[in-house]
Amino acid sequence: MSVTYQDSNARMSQVAIHNGTVYLAGQVPSDATADMRGQTEQVLARIDQLLAQAGTSKEHLVSAQIWVTSMAEFDQMNAAWDAWVVPGRPPVRAALEAKLAKPEWKVEIMVVAALPEA
Numbered sequence: 835m836s837v838t839y840q841d842s843n844a845r846m847s848q849v850a851i852h853n854g855t856v857y858l859a860g861q862v863p864s865d866a867t868a869d870m871r872g873q874t875e876q877v878l879a880r881i882d883q884l885l886a887q888a889g890t891s892k893e894h895l896v897s898a899q900i901w902v903t904s905m906a907e908f909d910q911m912n913a914a915w916d917a918w919v920v921p922g923r924p925p926v927r928a929a930l931e932a933k934l935a936k937p938e939w940k941v942e943i944m945v946v947a948a949l950p951e952a
Contacts, residue, residue, distance in 0.1 A: 840887060849888050855896070856888040856947045866938035870907035873940045874914035885947055892918070894948045895925035901932040901942045911941055 841848035850857045861880045863873035885891050902911050908929070919925075925945065934942055 841884070849884055851888055851949070854949045856885065856890050856949060858884050858945050858947075860899075860901070860942040860944040862934070862936075862939050862942050866936065866940075870902070870904075870910035870940045871914045874911045874943075875918075877941055877943050878914060878918045881943065881945055885945075888947075888949075890947045890949050892947070893920050893923060894950055895920075895923070895945055896948055897946045898925050898927045899944045900927065900929040901934060902929065903931065903934055903940050905931050907940065 835853045838851040839847040839849065840851070846859055848859050848861075858881060861877045861884070863876040864880070865876060866873065868876065882892060885894075900911065900915075902908055911929075932942075934940075
C-alpha cells in the first residue's frame with residue numbers, strides 16, 4: 835500500500851496515512867503565552883483539524899503520546915484532555931515530562947487514529 839502525506843515541507847509531514855491508519859506529527863501550541871490548560875486546548879483543536887483533514891476524528895483515536903514540560907502542571911493538561919476525549923473511547927496513552935524544542939511550549943501531543951470503515 836502507498837503512503838499519503840499531508841502538510842509537508844522539506845523536513846516533515848504533519849500527517850501520514852497508511853493502510854487505514856492516520857499518523858500525526860507532534861502538535862504544539864500556536865500561542866505559547868497561554869497556561870498549560872490553554873496550550874493543551876490549542877493543541878487538541880489542531881489535532882481535531884488535522885484528523886478531519888485526513889478523513890477521521892478523535893472518535894477513532896488509537897494512541898496518544900503526550901510530553902509536558904512540568905509534571906507540576908500535569909493536572910491542567912489532564913483537565914483539557916478529559917474534556918476533549920470521547921467518553922468511553924480513550925486511546926492508549928503515554929505521558930511524560932520532557933524538554934521541548936522551544937522553552938515557551940508546555941505541551942506536545944502526537945496521536946494515531948484509524949480511518950472509519952467505509
